[in-house]
Amino acid sequence: MNTFLKRLLITLSIVAIGLFLYSYFVENIFENRLSPKDTVEFKLNDLQLEVFYNRPSKKEREIFGALVPYGKVWRTGANEATTFETNKDLMVDGIYVPKGKYSVWTVPNDSIWKVMLNTKQYPWGVDEQMQPLWDPNYDLLEIDVPVQTLDKVVEQFTIAFDNSTDDLQLTMAWDKTKIAVPLTVLKDKKE
Numbered sequence: 001m002n003t004f005l006k007r008l009l010i011t012l013s014i015v016a017i018g019l020f021l022y023s024y025f026v027e028n029i030f031e032n033r034l035s036p037k038d039t040v041e042f043k044l045n046d047l048q049l050e051v052f053y054n055r056p057s058k059k060e061r062e063i064f065g066a067l068v069p070y071g072k073v074w075r076t077g078a079n080e081a082t083t084f085e086t087n088k089d090l091m092v093d094g095i096y097v098p099k100g101k102y103s104v105w106t107v108p109n110d111s112i113w114k115v116m117l118n119t120k121q122y123p124w125g126v127d128e129q130m131q132p133l134w135d136p137n138y139d140l141l142e143i144d145v146p147v148q149t150l151d152k153v154v155e156q157f158t159i160a161f162d163n164s165t166d167d168l169q170l171t172m173a174w175d176k177t178k179i180a181v182p183l184t185v186l187k188d189k190k191e
Helices: 003-025
Strands: 037-044 047-054 083-086 090-092 095-097 100-107 112-118 139-146 148-162 169-182
Touching: 037 148, 047 148, 095 139, 112 169, 139 169
Parallel strands: none
Antiparallel strands: 037 047, 047 083, 083 100, 090 095, 100 112, 112 139, 148 169
């Protein structure tokens, strides 16, 4: 066997072993996730917004007040902590949010949700005891957002950007519940 084929076989073996070890110890890349990853983007002119999150499904379960308890901090999705990123400074319900990347946390209730943007990045949403990794000392903002009741069930947790009425909103919907966080883009300062 010539030297090129030997090196190719060794390289392919190392890659295969690496994929196996990653799949075994970190994340099974060969299996569909129960709560798949998703990234939602919004681009308008030079504004770029992005949310990364995981999308759990309802699966005939009672969601808010049961699976997701009322009055307790929720990682706002499943698995990894949900993140929100903006390349422009924003106002969110009258609170200044500088451009950057934030983790998103919520406290669902039947009529109002608390929504928090946190400056700390968390690799996962919960610890070994299934308690949120959220640290309130890093909260940039905490706002109350009214709950909207939907006529139809949203089977899979969905985060989206809505600019249909020229009022930009970050929406979250699951089961028959929806919230809309108002976002206002600030103009760049002229120097």
